[in-house]
Amino acid sequence: MPLEHRRKIKIILSKVGLDGHDRGAKVVAHLLREAGMEVVYLGMYQTPEGIVRAALEEDADVIGISYLSGEHLVYTPLIVEEMKKHELKDVLLIAGGVIPPEDIPVLKEMGVHQVFVAGTLTHEIVRYIEENVRYIP
Numbered sequence: 001m002p003l004e005h006r007r008k009i010k011i012i013l014s015k016v017g018l019d020g021h022d023r024g025a026k027v028v029a030h031l032l033r034e035a036g037m038e039v040v041y042l043g044m045y046q047t048p049e050g051i052v053r054a055a056l057e058e059d060a061d062v063i064g065i066s067y068l069s070g071e072h073l074v075y076t077p078l079i080v081e082e083m084k085k086h087e088l089k090d091v092l093l094i095a096g097g098v099i100p101p102e103d104i105p106v107l108k109e110m111g112v113h114q115v116f117v118a119g120t121l122t123h124e125i126v127r128y129i130e131e132n133v134r135y136i137p
Contacts, residue, residue, distance in 0.1 A: 014042035025066035
């Protein structure tokens with residue numbers, strides 16, 4: 001289907017837990033919008049249940065979680081479990097932010113499709129999403 005007849009890729013972008021630093025997430029949200037995607041930024045202090053509920057309500061193609069405070073190994077399995085509970089098999093789960101390199105394989109084993117560390121160029125994120133998102137009618 002020609003690109004002009006497809007709907008925009010919809011992304012739920014959020015912070016989870018008590019991480020109160022969201023400058024990076026806001027910058028990524030802006031850059032993804034500039035790339036033609038629809039971004040629903042939920043903000044800080046979200047719960048795994050609330051993030052997945054928003055993805056369901058918005059019929060999102062991607063859930064993006066931004067981490068800074070080191071809670072990625074705590075909250076990611078809770079988000080994955082919520083996604084499984086609601087059968088969100090076709091929704092990409094991506095994570096980004098300050099994540100130690102040694103934790104990336106652990107996050108992928110948990111069910112994260114891709115991890116983008118701080119400093120990743122925007123076009124790499126956009127390309128990954130465009131190449132891996134489910135078909136957009």
